[in-house]
Amino acid sequence: xxxxxxxxxxxxxxxxxxxxxxxxxxxxxxxxxxxxxxxxxxxxxxxxxxxxxxxxxxxxxxxxxxxxxxxxxxxxxxxxxxxxxxxxxxxxxxxxxxxxxxxxxxxxxxxxxx
Amino acid sequence: xxxxxxxxxxxxxxxxxxxxxxxxxxxxxxxxxxxxxxxxxxxxxxxxxxxxxxxxxxxxxxxxxxxxxxxxxxxxxxxxxxxxxxxxxxxxxxxxxxxxxxxxxxxxxxxxx
Numbered sequence: 001x002x003x004x005x006x007x008x009x010x011x012x013x014x015x016x017x018x019x020x021x022x023x024x025x026x027x028x029x030x031x032x033x034x035x036x037x038x039x040x041x042x043x044x045x046x047x048x049x050x051x052x053x054x055x056x057x058x059x060x061x062x063x064x065x066x067x068x069x070x071x072x073x074x075x076x077x078x079x080x081x082x083x084x085x086x087x088x089x090x091x092x093x094x095x096x097x098x099x100x101x102x103x104x105x106x107x108x109x110x111x112x113x114x
Numbered sequence: 115x116x117x118x119x120x121x122x123x124x125x126x127x128x129x130x131x132x133x134x135x136x137x138x139x140x141x142x143x144x145x146x147x148x149x150x151x152x153x154x155x156x157x158x159x160x161x162x163x164x165x166x167x168x169x170x171x172x173x174x175x176x177x178x179x180x181x182x183x184x185x186x187x188x189x190x191x192x193x194x195x196x197x198x199x200x201x202x203x204x205x206x207x208x209x210x211x212x213x214x215x216x217x218x219x220x221x222x223x224x225x226x227x
Contacts, residue, residue, distance in 0.1 A: 049214065049215065090156055099162060099170070100216065101162060106155060
């Protein structure tokens, strides 16, 4: 069965410093992986996705993630945090069926300090 | 936003009453999903639909039923609401190759007293 674990429930950075949000996955086959962002009192927005093409995936707003099969990781990074990046981030793996079902991690809250 | 609307956006109800949440999409997507979001759990799938009158259970389906009589509408019903069903409910549609992208509605905040 597929699962994801987000290693930090809360990350705090200063504006202008790098962001690292960590995610490990478990899958019996090559997974499809996603990062979603949720700003306060808003819906979820797709940041980026990995679907077995290039292992370094670029998303919106300067975020990127690297798929590392040997480490079963899919960490989200950004070189320089902006105040508007403060939000909750979800690492997600697609389930094993063709129904598009998603399995969410518990979420990481990113705080950006001025 | 993939043309998804949810109604109502907020609802307060009492234990034991029936509640129906509506998800409406305008882009003729085949797959639709209902999730609930609770602190510390991320989003968990309640039910999903793969076509008109075709639905299946997700991981937290107990106490919920769904119906899809038209492509554009996916209804979630709590037959007899309980306090444990207080949550934020999100509807989503899937699109893209192999339905690899899901897009979410704005959510419905439900409080069961």
